Amino acid sequence: MDAHIETRIDILRQHLIDPEICIRCNTCEETCPIDAITHDGVNYVVNAQVCNGCMACVPPCPTGAIDNWRNVLRSEAYSVDDQFGWDALPAQNEEVNAPVEVPAQNDEAPVASDTVRGSTVAPWSAARPYVQLYTHKAPALATVVGNFRLTDAAASSDIRHIMLDFGALPFPVLEGQSIGILPPGTSTDGRAHHARQYSIASPRDGERPGYNNISLTVKRVQREDGKGVCSNYLCDLQKGDVVTVIGPFGNTFLMPNHPDSHLLMICTGTGSAPMRAMTEYRRRRRATGETGKLMLFFGARTRGELPYFGPLMSLPKDFIDTNLAFSRMPGEAKRYVQDVMRERANDVAQLLGDGNTHVYVCGLRGMEDGVMQALEFIARSHGLDWPTLWEQLRREGRLHLETY
Ligand code: NAP
Numbered sequence: 517m518d519a520h521i522e523t524r525i526d527i528l529r530q531h532l533i534d535p536e537i538c539i540r541c542n543t544c545e546e547t548c549p550i551d552a553i554t555h556d557g558v559n560y561v562v563n564a565q566v567c568n569g570c571m572a573c574v575p576p577c578p579t580g581a582i583d584n585w586r587n588v589l590r591s592e593a594y595s596v597d598d599q600f601g602w603d604a605l606p607a608q609n610e611e612v613n614a615p616v617e618v619p620a621q622n623d624e625a626p627v628a629s630d631t632v633r634g635s636t637v638a639p640w641s642a643a644r645p646y647v648q649l650y651t652h653k654a655p656a657l658a659t660v661v662g663n664f665r666l667t668d669a670a671a672s673s674d675i676r677h678i679m680l681d682f683g684a685l686p687f688p689v690l691e692g693q694s695i696g697i698l699p700p701g702t703s704t705d706g707r708a709h710h711a712r713q714y715s716i717a718s719p720r721d722g723e724r725p726g727y728n729n730i731s732l733t734v735k736r737v738q739r740e741d742g743k744g745v746c747s748n749y750l751c752d753l754q755k756g757d758v759v760t761v762i763g764p765f766g767n768t769f770l771m772p773n774h775p776d777s778h779l780l781m782i783c784t785g786t787g788s789a790p791m792r793a794m795t796e797y798r799r800r801r802r803a804t805g806e807t808g809k810l811m812l813f814f815g816a817r818t819r820g821e822l823p824y825f826g827p828l829m830s831l832p833k834d835f836i837d838t839n840l841a842f843s844r845m846p847g848e849a850k851r852y853v854q855d856v857m858r859e860r861a862n863d864v865a866q867l868l869g870d871g872n873t874h875v876y877v878c879g880l881r882g883m884e885d886g887v888m889q890a891l892e893f894i895a896r897s898h899g900l901d902w903p904t905l906w907e908q909l910r911r912e913g914r915l916h917l918e919t920y
C-alpha cells in the first residue's frame with residue numbers, strides 16, 4: 517500500500533511545492549529518486565501520479581518550499597499542468613480535509629537517504645541559524661554599500677563583490693547560508709521575476725566587522741532565454757541603491773564552531789562565496805588560538821578569473837593550505853580541483869581520517885561527481901573504508917554539497 521494514501525475514502529495527501537517561496541534551484545528535481553519532480557520556465561511541480569512521499573527531497577530544499585501538502589480527492593489531484601499555472605498554493609479544501617485522519621509525517625515511507633550524497637544535518641557545534649525571517653510577502657530592504665569587480669579587467673567573466681547593508685533591520689546570518697534577491701520588473705508573461713539565490717560571502721559579524729551588512733559573490737550571466745536577469749541587475753547596482761531581499765536560507769551547510777575542527781573546502785568559481793565567509797570568520801578569530809586546519813581547493817578558468825585571488829594569496833600559509841586549479845591557462849594542461857586533490861592525497865587523507873574534519877563542496881553541478889570520486893580514491897588508497905567513512909561523514913553533518 518502506498519504509505520501516503522488514506523484508503524478509507526480515497527484521499528490523497530498530495531505533495532506540492534510553494535511557488536511563492538521556491539527559488540528554482542533545481543535541488544529537489546536532482547534529489548528525487550523516482551523523477552516525480554519536474555519544471556517549466558515558471559514553476560517546479562510534483563507529479564502526483566509518480567510521487568510516493570519518500571521525503572528524500574525535503575531536507576535538501578534550502579527554503580522549505582518543498583514541504584507542502586494538501587488533502588485532495590484522489591480523482592481531483594492537481595495535475596502537473598494545474599501547478600505550472602500557479603502563482604500561489606491553493607487553500608486546503610476543508611470539506612476534503614476534515615473527516616480524514618492523515619499521518620502528520622509519512623512515517624511508513626523511509627527516507628531514501630542513499631539518494632542524498634551529503635549531510636542533511638548541520639555539524640554538532642554549528643550555531644543555530646535563523647531562516648526565512650523575510651519572505652516574498654514581507655521582504656527586507658537592503659542598501660548597496662559597495663560593488664566592485666573581482667576578476668581582471670581582461671577576464672571574460674565579470675564577477676563582483678556586492679555589499680548590502682540592512683541598517684537597523686535584524687538580518688542575522690551564518691557562514692554557509694544564502695539569501696534570495698527579488699529583481700524588480702516582470703518577465704515577458706507579466707509575472708514578477710522569481711527570487712534568485714546567492715550564498716553569503718561574509719562572516720556572521722558582517723562584511724565590515726560589527727556592521728549589519730553582508731556580501732555576495734555574483735557572476736554576470738549573459739542575457740539569453742530569460743536568464744541573467746538577476747545577476748545583471750546585481751552587477752549593475754550602484755552605491756545607495758535599495759535591494760529587496762528574502763531569507764536567510766539554509767540550516768545544514770554551516771560551519772562547526774569547536775576550535776579544533778578542520779575545514780576541507782572544495783569550490784569552483786562563485787561557489788567560493790561560502791568558503792570566503794568561513795575562512796574570513798576563522799581569520800578574524802586567529803588570535804583566540806584555534807587549532808583547526810583549513811585546506812582549500814579552488815578551481816577557475818585562469819588566474820584572472822579566480823575571484824578573491826589577491827586576498828587569498830595574502831593569507832598566511834600557516835593559516836590556510838590553498839590549492840588552485842586552473843583549467844584554461846594558455847600553454848598549461850587543464851586541471852580541475854579533483855586533480856589537485858589527488859596530487860595532495862596524503863594530506864587530504866590525513867584530514868579525512870580525522871573525526872574533526874568537515875568537508876564543504878560548492879560550485880558547478882558537474883564537479884560533484886569528480887570530487888566525490890577523488891575523495892573515494894584518496895580514502896581507499898590510504899586504507900580508509902570509504903563506504904563507512906562516507907556514511908559517518910553524512911550522519912555527523914560533516915559532508916556538505918551545494919552545487920548548481
Ligand atoms: P565556471 O567559471 O564556469 O567554472 C569554474 C571552474 O570549474 C572552471 O575552471 C571550469 O573549467 C571548472 N569545471 C567545469 N566543469 C568541472 C567539473 N566537472 N569538475 C571540476 N571543475 C569543473 O564557474 P562559475 O560560472 O563561477 O560557476 C560556479 C557555480 O557555482 C555556478 O553553477 C553557481 O550557480 C554555483 N554557485 C554559486 C554561488 C553564488 O553565491 N554565486 C553559490 C553556490 C554555488 P572549464 O569550464 O574550463 O572546463
